[in-house]
């Protein structure tokens with residue numbers, strides 16, 4: 001994906017930082033990708049990292065370390081397909097200087113421990129860390145919907161909803177940093193990118209990454225296509241932080257030093273003209289289909305109607321509201 005391409009130079013810098021120019025390097029390097037998904041992109045980040053290891057070692061005449069790549073996602077991910085991609089990935093390195101590549105798949109949530117203590121050298125993750133571990137507890141407990149069907153109530157509570165989401169993200173991301181800090185070797189690196197938002201102003205239009213989806217679902221509720229009570233208990237477990245928020249959480253948690261945080265528009269650099277509302281609608285569908293079908297207990301044709309509703313909203317100005325940003329973070333674990 002574009003996001004993965006954009007992370008390339010940060011991953012290369014991380015490998016340079018790890019291996020440097022010394023005549024000795026570690027015997028083995030462990031690299032993990034969190035939220036790898038499946039299909040052609042699943043090994044893109046680890047592939048960049050392995051190439052960077054090869055380049056660094058050849059350039060500085062260092063002995064080649066063995067490399068182990070570990071692919072993580074939730075247990076429901078299509079790991080059979082990942083296994084096939086791993087086989088192709090190993091083959092693609094056969095024509096290089098002989099480098100030993102071992103691999104493993106690690107099903108589980110990145111909100112908890114996944115790897116042995118002080119075992120990893122590099123952790124990568126693209127477009128996954130904006131997923132929360134659960135819906136914001138405060139909202140669920142107090143039965144405050146993420147998106148009230150009543151316009152006035154929704155406006156009145158928008159600050160409260162944003163705040164609850166922000167606190168849930170802080171809790172999850174803090175936990176994430178703490179567990180990853182334990183799993184990395186001292187001085188290990190982490191390069192991650194996630195959905196973010198450009199503005200710190202809670203009143204700004206694009207307050208939530210899921211706003212367009214929520215308002216489309218709301219539209220379907222008002223037309224009687226979806227059940228109102230079900231909608232009022234539906235929380236999209238996703239939050240897009242600002243770079244300022246990320247900095248504060250990382251500093252407060254203190255396992256990592258920030259090398260660099262870059263914020264950019266999601267579609268910049270790939271020719272914005274080629275992106276149509278339909279493409280965005282389909283991407284939103286694929287990211288949220290499973291949780292929507294499960295929560296509303298509805299049939300798959302509802303998803304076609306959702307796509308149409310999304311296209312309608314995106315075409316009538318919603319596309320600009322949907323424009324969030326991405327943040328790419330390059331971090332180094334503290335010794």
Ligand SMILES: C[S@@+](CC[C@H](N)C(=O)[O-])C[C@H]1O[C@@H](n2cnc3c(N)ncnc32)[C@H](O)[C@@H]1O
Nearest residue numbers: 035036037041073074108109110126127128131
């Ligand atoms: C948009 S995909 C990104 C896929 C790939 N990294 C890329 O950049 O194309 C997000 C992935 O994060 C995974 N994910 C979400 N929450 C997760 C969690 N708590 N633990 C592990 N993976 C998670 C999803 O299953 C999904 O495969």
